[in-house]
Amino acid sequence: MSTALINLVRNGGHQVRRRALLTSRLLQDDKRAAAICPSSTSVRRTSRFDLDGSGRPATWDSFGIWDNRIDEPILLPPSIKYGKPIPKVSLSKVGCASHIGKRKENEDRFDYAQLTDEVLYFAVYDGHGGVAVADFCHKHMQGFIQGFLTEEQNMELVLMKAFLEIDKAYARHAQLSADATLLNAGTTATVALLRDGIELVVASVGDSRALLCRKGKAMKLTIDHTPERKDEKERIKKTGGFIVWNSLGQPHVNGRLAMTRSIGDLDLKKYGVIAEPETKRVQLHHASDSFLVLTTDGINFMVNSQEICDFVSQCHDPTEAAHLVTEQAIQYGTEDNSTAIVVPFGAWGKYKNSEVNFSFSRSFTSSGRWA
Template sequence: MACSLLRCPNPFLRNLSTLSLQSRQYHDYIRFATPGGIARVALNSPKIVGIANSRGSRGHQEDYYAFASLSLDPGELSQSVKKTMGVDWNPRDACDLLARQVVFMGIYDGHGGSTVSQYLRQELHGLLESVHKSDIPELYLWIKDIGGYFKRFKGGVLAPWIHKSEDTPELDLEARITQAFFEVDRHLSIETEARSCGATASIVLLHSLDHPATPFFSSDKLALTVAHCGDTRVLLCSTTGGAVFPMTENHRADTRIESIRLRRMMGSALITDSFGESRWMGALANTRAIGDLQYKRFGVTPEPEVRSKLLRGQDWAYIVLVSDGISSVVSDDEVVDLARDAPNPKVAAQRILSFAEDMGSEDNATVVVVPLAGWGKIEGPDKTRALRDYRRRQAVGSERQRRM
């Protein structure tokens, strides 16, 4: 998935991608230290990252995913873990190649078409690697020109760089991610389809703090950063009882964080549709999204919510990323329980997808399972097994009645 766009059939996406390929250093494999030197392993192995996705009953696919190994400035990474986790990490204790390595996982759920979600799959990881603080003043002027909601925008975490980029601090991860998300919208602003087409997005960044550096799936000390827009979800599973720790919250107009943000900046434009669901401007379920350019001036922002967490060794079994084709019919607890005891991440992802389909999901659905050092070491019973068995029986009975 971390591949060139030179073969992409969409000329808009292909032309954009050729602008910055030379400055990118990402790979589809990870490096790690061994007694004999530096080894590498492909990220597309089903034992390293588990992927399952389906179109459901739709005739088209708008869900996409990506994974890559990025090369980021070690000083920036050191500054970020100190700021967000209080951890002193000295990149000079590792070789430069490994100190720079950050594993990227992304899941994108398109709506109104696939232009934006395809662009994210193909470009976001490269943009995140290559953005520079010197571009922020120009980016900020473009954001302000959107008008409406963004007339009052002060730059958020980008504020230190919006008027000048010289004699300013280096970017930290939160600022880098935020700049990359806004840059996607700026690049897409020349594409007509992106006015009415958009995507939600969740990305995971994993950075080993071990000395010598170890792969994310065996790291004793691992920095996790999650950035999120919309209703794709990132779930962290503990080895203690298989407890779920959500790293994201859905960005809907009636949730606390979003309702406060929108009321402060825009007043109220929340409308309940005929199904009883809240819609911003009467049209959008999500109030943060990439694309949907016609709604930006009304408060729909690509500004991600960024969270960080220091993961200690075998305390955590895996991370699961899901689109709403999964989360709309499967609870967070069910998602992590379905993945436990699977022989590898690929099987775990397939189990989650299969259960969602059994529960009647007809939407595009995507699951990404990322193993951590505690893989296969969850203690305690499967909390939701009895409930899942009951739901399956109910679903089978309902299907039989429907066919009669």
């Protein structure tokens, strides 16, 4: 089987390679099924060419192929490893947008890169108290992750170590600086690693978010770190911190910070504001998974997860989608910096909600950090 796959890759265009590979595998599966289950005149045997028993042949879409929506070649080694066709996810197809809103400065940062032959990196950082920590993460996070990838296969542990080490590195940097404001600066961090086009791992601190659109529905990959969470509030109180609600009814750690985990915020470290991320691992199903979206809170407070999923699903390409998401947040009233990264997967363009309404008549009760 491996020899056949290699020959296909060497001898033709990727459209031909994909179809030949699938046809070969499906014929083999049908032959094995026929040997095990004799045909019956009274019960139709459903083959993988006839998934629903309707008599209609399955389309290439049924198997997670990109179906010309975003045309990419099949990754051969991962496809052999996982036993199914896995399309390449190209950085050239990734969409991104960042808008300053009504702030004096855009403290959001975003990044994406190929870290190794197998691993892609995507990240958003939402700075507060200045851009110092967001800039520091933007500049150094890749290096920390690459270093840990050389010694650790578990990407959840890689991200855990990278977050903790970059926080320590920033502390050393701030303490050596004559600028005292660096001690009060911080940032959220939501980072996603994609290995072999199929293994997705996300780590996050703060209230930036990641979501996966699966079969047209939003699948949240992160949970905000805020004082509303009982576990987070208890940690803050146990370490001597306290929660204060402002005039808008928003809780803040020691009256200063709206989140309970971040990178930086050195003055609050002793009060339970930690840099340890929560992580999530997902195996992609390219037949069902349309895209990954990373967003900062300028979007999250105004547009809920399913709305983001619906808006992106209507777009022709990820760049258009990223701009649309930030623009919708602005139309809905955000004043904060707004940043979005959209990463397309195999089912891009496959699931669309015809009922999406791009208007001002919407419910604000479902928006914000609880969405």
